[in-house]
Amino acid sequence: MPATAAEVLLDGHRATRDRVARSILDHGPSSAADLASRLGLTAAAVRRHLDSLAAAGLVESREQRVYGSRGRGRPAKVFALTESGRDAFYQAYDQLAADALRWISESVGGGPAGEEAVAAFARARFAKQGQRYQGSLEQVAAEQRAEALAEALSADGYAATVRRVPSAAAAKAPAGAQLCQHHCPVAHIAEQFPQLCEAETEVFSQLLGTHVQRLATIAHGDGVCTTYVPASGAAPSPAAVREPGAVPTAGTSPNESARPRGGTSHD
Template identity: 85%
Template sequence: MRELPEGPEAESAPGSPVPATPAEVLLDGHRATRDRVARSILDHGPSSAADLAGRLGLTSAAVRRHLDGLAAAGLVESREQRVYGSRGRGRPAKVFALTESGRDAFYQAYDQLAADALRWIAEAGGGGEAGQEAVAAFARARFNRQGEKYQGALEQAAAEHRTEALAEALSADGYAATVRRVPAATAGASPGGAQLCQHHCPVVHIAEQFPQLCEAETEVFSQLLGTHVQRLATIAHGDGVCTTYVPAPGAAPSPRQGTGAAPTAGTTTEEPPATSARRSPA
């Protein structure tokens, strides 16, 4: 990390280095630990300082110093932790999430060419609803090809472990996916299923403009897992994690409807959260 002069002479000191850009804060020398903190948030979703300290083997004080630096660079922001189900007394815990700039500091598999190509597809398809359907057809073809890569791994997994197998395949493609088991809503009921959480989206900026990408991905998940799945939240719509609810094998999908957001990493869930209403991208 570049050391800036301290005191009144800081601004006038000859040879004062230029402040680091957001991407540079994640690079070089002893910035490696700060990089690990940011990467842990990317992989696990919004996290408290205590969560990060436990995962990285650091003291809470050290983690907070790195979080302060990341926040000053505009790479992370703090927010109150969302808790589902009953919550004890006291103020909600504070968690730290990556900002848009923080996500951009990591590799993103998109560029302006991709956006221009999808716009061209929409226009060539006739514009309006016909153009949107042309983009949707492209998105389905793309994710179907991606799903073909995952098919073998899922076929080798037992039915109850296919969601984990899909998460491993997605992580290999840069989605930093994890699985959280959801307990049954009532005692004695069949298993409640699982939440497939993608903590990183390599095409998030394109998905913001073309929600057909998220819809096609959800369709492919349903085909691969052999059950109806419910998309609860997406990074492209401003949520911290892309979350998909997967019913347990042989169970009916959750009937709950309404608005809500998916839990973030480290949050206790007593029942499947309500399905988020789809928002139109700005």
């Protein structure tokens, strides 16, 4: 049966709305102006689609975070995917991945052996990803490797950025950095299998040539995955990155080891 004009218009509206949602998924929280520029749409059209997505519970608005001194006027509004919005993209993939990791765990008897089997898989997966990034990082100076890593991660859909953080110990000390991943393709799987986050952190440390500290993860309910990268020769310190204005997400917790390890379903 040929589609009616109304159906064609409706399908076109849905396709554009999906593009808006996908852009937020790939690039992290975005303003209507950013989305309009990125997608080649008018700001008014983007706002209509955002209203539809918000009404469906797929996106939510929040104030844009501002670091340092804030100028006059109200902070810009950005739109981020809700848990339901993320689920709409990854539900089927997540179930398949979770089933596969659970099979790996159970195939060696579960328990500590199962956890280690999943961890071995996670280390192998992220090591392979790290090998692809190695060349790019070797081409820049050590102090610019965080930015190079963020660029490589963004190319893989993690929407990564870097913010330099001054040392709390001395004003003239070199700045560390916060590597922020505004999107995580495996966030829902990492809720059940934190070995994925741990392996990724290990690879970051190897690529950057320093011990890094994971402060927050999307998998544990934070808005952004945040990793502190100390300045060359400096030791990571929770106190140094928890000074006012230093941590970009609320509810961060540097004590990842206190959280239970995965291997069981949270369904």
